[in-house]
Amino acid sequence: MNDGRYGEFGGRYVPETLIPALNELTAAFESAVADPAFCGELTELLRTYVGRPTALTFAPSLSKAIGREVFLKREDLCHTGAHKVNNTIGQVLLAKRMGKTRVIAETGAGQHGVATATACARFSIPCEVFMGAEDVRRQAPNVERMKILGAQVTPVQSGSRTLKDAMNEALRNWVTHVRDTFYCVGSVAGPHPYPAMVRHFQEVIGREAREQFLAATGALPGAVIACVGGGSNAMGIFSGFLADPDVALFGVEAAGDGVETERHAATLTAGSVGVLHGSKSYVLQRDGQILEAHSISAGLDYPGVGPEHAHLKDEGRAVYAAVTDREALEAFQWVAREEGILCALETSHAFAYLDRAKAQTDGPLLVCCSGRGDKDQSTALAAIEALS
Amino acid sequence: MSANRVENAFTKAAEENRAALVIYLCAGDPTPAATVKLIEAIADAGADVIELGTPFSDPTADGPTIQRASERALAAGMNVPTLFSVVREVRRGPARDIPIVSFGYYNPILAYGEDAYLRDASEAGMDALLLVDLPLEELAAREAAALRAGLPLVPLVAPTSPPERVAKAGELASAFLYYVSMTGVTGSKSADLGDASERAAAIQKSTGRPVALGFGVKTPEDVRTVAKQTAGVVVGSAVVQQIEQADDVDDALRRVHALVSALRSATSR
Numbered sequence: 001m002n003d004g005r006y007g008e009f010g011g012r013y014v015p016e017t018l019i020p021a022l023n024e025l026t027a028a029f030e031s032a033v034a035d036p037a038f039c040g041e042l043t044e045l046l047r048t049y050v051g052r053p054t055a056l057t058f059a060p061s062l063s064k065a066i067g068r069e070v071f072l073k074r075e076d077l078c079h080t081g082a083h084k085v086n087n088t089i090g091q092v093l094l095a096k097r098m099g100k101t102r103v104i105a106e107t108g109a110g111q112h113g114v115a116t117a118t119a120c121a122r123f124s125i126p127c128e129v130f131m132g133a134e135d136v137r138r139q140a141p142n143v144e145r146m147k148i149l150g151a152q153v154t155p156v157q158s159g160s161r162t163l164k165d166a167m168n169e170a171l172r173n174w175v176t177h178v179r180d181t182f183y184c185v186g187s188v189a190g191p192h193p194y195p196a197m198v199r200h201f202q203e204v205i206g207r208e209a210r211e212q213f214l215a216a217t218g219a220l221p222g223a224v225i226a227c228v229g230g231g232s233n234a235m236g237i238f239s240g241f242l243a244d245p246d247v248a249l250f251g252v253e254a255a256g257d258g259v260e261t262e263r264h265a266a267t268l269t270a271g272s273v274g275v276l277h278g279s280k281s282y283v284l285q286r287d288g289q290i291l292e293a294h295s296i297s298a299g300l301d302y303p304g305v306g307p308e309h310a311h312l313k314d315e316g317r318a319v320y321a322a323v324t325d326r327e328a329l330e331a332f333q334w335v336a337r338e339e340g341i342l343c344a345l346e347t348s349h350a351f352a353y354l355d356r357a358k359a360q361t362d363g364p365l366l367v368c369c370s371g372r373g374d375k376d377q378s379t380a381l382a383a384i385e386a387l388s
Numbered sequence: 389m390s391a392n393r394v395e396n397a398f399t400k401a402a403e404e405n406r407a408a409l410v411i412y413l414c415a416g417d418p419t420p421a422a423t424v425k426l427i428e429a430i431a432d433a434g435a436d437v438i439e440l441g442t443p444f445s446d447p448t449a450d451g452p453t454i455q456r457a458s459e460r461a462l463a464a465g466m467n468v469p470t471l472f473s474v475v476r477e478v479r480r481g482p483a484r485d486i487p488i489v490s491f492g493y494y495n496p497i498l499a500y501g502e503d504a505y506l507r508d509a510s511e512a513g514m515d516a517l518l519l520v521d522l523p524l525e526e527l528a529a530r531e532a533a534a535l536r537a538g539l540p541l542v543p544l545v546a547p548t549s550p551p552e553r554v555a556k557a558g559e560l561a562s563a564f565l566y567y568v569s570m571t572g573v574t575g576s577k578s579a580d581l582g583d584a585s586e587r588a589a590a591i592q593k594s595t596g597r598p599v600a601l602g603f604g605v606k607t608p609e610d611v612r613t614v615a616k617q618t619a620g621v622v623v624g625s626a627v628v629q630q631i632e633q634a635d636d637v638d639d640a641l642r643r644v645h646a647l648v649s650a651l652r653s654a655t656s657r
Contacts, residue, residue, distance in 0.1 A: 015448075019524075168447075172448055172451070175449065
């Protein structure tokens with residue numbers, strides 16, 4: 001746990017109304033993670049409810065095609081189908097411990113919304129999920145899942161009607177109901193302590209992956225590759241290898257139509273330093289106004305990024321790059337046909353970068369397979385048809 | 389000296405045994421040119437201080453009314469340089485003496501450059517600076533630079549603020565303190581304004597600074613309730629709503645003038 005700063009990034013840029021709540025949350029989080037009973041309960045839930053540890057899978061066909069061994073950390077095998085649940089189980093457990101009576105969340109692709117609704121159902125706590133109206137449209141299966149799980153889904157009509165606007169609305173709702181409501185943030189973004197807390201709950205990915213990789217190969221990978229929207233799966237898996245200087249870390253952003261166009265979501269690749277949703281990081285902006293992001297993948301369609309990624313970029317410890325919608329769609333099909341794994345469009349961005357990661361490193365490649373792609377079937381099929 | 393313009397407004401209102409009336413306006417809504425005229429109408433109707441909002445794409449502290457105003461202003465091309473030219477124009481016209489508090493979010497200022505913003509805002513004729521998404525720790529780090537530029541910071545205090553933060557805000561407040569009447573966003577239906585005014589009055593007493601109460605104050609009745617106990621009262625969304633509902637700029641000027649006149653009459657104790 002740090003003081004909420006990662007170099008010049010992070011911090012708390014929120015209305016004064018929220019500061020006491022953030023202080024309360026920070027204290028509760030620090031006491032919870034120091035409490036063996038809390039940690040024991042969380043570990044047990046991750047094992048028996050989420051299905052951890054998730055597998056490390058060798059990918060023979062991708063390895064052959066790339067000419068380098070490729071391993072996958074299978075977060076798509078988590079309960080609810082993505083890494084998001086690691087964090088929501090932790091946060092909702094914390095909400096119960098704090099005596100909060102209501103949980104709210106924002107969601108883009110719907111994976112975090114589903115994971116929050118799931119944890120809330122498991123712990124019998126009411127849940128409201130804010131989701132951009134555009135995302136409600138393109139991620140319909142996840143909206144249905146949230147409703148079946150008993151969550152209230154509130155479509156957000158303001159701004160670009162995507163993840164950024166959902167987070168604005170969740171923050172407004174939190175300010176209004178701050179005394180009894182727990183805001184379950186889905187990525188390593190937001191005001192302190194969220195980036196540190198979400199990273200903490202996602203560190204299990206990196207911890208398991210490092211151990212499994214060593215057991216399987218007797219060595220560490222040459223590079224770890226993960227997609228980056230807000231950056232929680234990337235921060236989770238990177239955390240296991242940050243102290244290993246020989247392991248290269250690649251974060252892959254969404255280039256949409258291309259970073260040279262105005263239609264992309266490549267915040268670290270093409271953005272500049274700014275403040276959005278309570279922390280200082282890189283953002284897509286013009287004249288201090290936040291721009292709309294564009295990506296075929298709703299989970300990456302965000303004009304900000306977690307502050308620790310901004311710091312890792314500036315320090316040079318991690319390398320960030322972007323792949324286009326078209327490259328991600330090709331990878332989506334490629335991984336499905338070659339490995340029998342239908343991964344999320346978000347995750348497909350990481351796979352699309354495999355050959356470029358190989359060119360920059362030696363040694364086996366480890367991809368964070370962050371989520372499954374059932375939710376993307378109709379979007380992907382329509383886009384693939386339009387491309388051909 | 390510009391810092392004194394805001395302080396003088398509060399002193400003058402107190403001498404007249406009434407609360408200072410602070411009116412919020414989103415710069416550039418519906419156009420930058422209209423903003424100049426609206427400020428003049430508001431000053432003419434008797435407002436004591438203008439809180440001039442810089443529109444931001446992601447106004448997380450604002451309710452739907454000011455969100456829509458910000459969208460209209462950005463669509464009309466509003467930006468920081470244009471904001472300053474609006475203020476310069478006001479300073480050349482009939483409302484040249486009205487105190488203006490720059491109100492907004494941090495990112496447009498960060499993008500413009502903090503030092504450049506303080507310098508240019510002060511030169512244009514702004515009198516104070518209120519940043520809704522900077523908590524006290526961030527304000528404290530900027531206090532010296534803001535004072536050097538002649539642009540005192542206006543700290544916010546909320547119903548959730550514990551006594552030690554209220555005290556800290558009081559120390560930072562050289563012009564006045566802004567008390568947010570409720571946990572919520574601008575334009576929300578207020579809880580009990582009488583209770584909120586009592587809390588604001590207690591803060592006024594404990595900090596020794598003038599306190600203006602805002603959020604959820606809409607009508608002359610609301611102003612009457614608040615004015616009994618606090619040094620200042622802020623009305624925002626209700627004014628912005630009049631602009632939104634107007635047929636054209638002339639209609640907006642008439643509507644806003646009428647509302648502000650009625651609000652001003654209600655400030656007497």
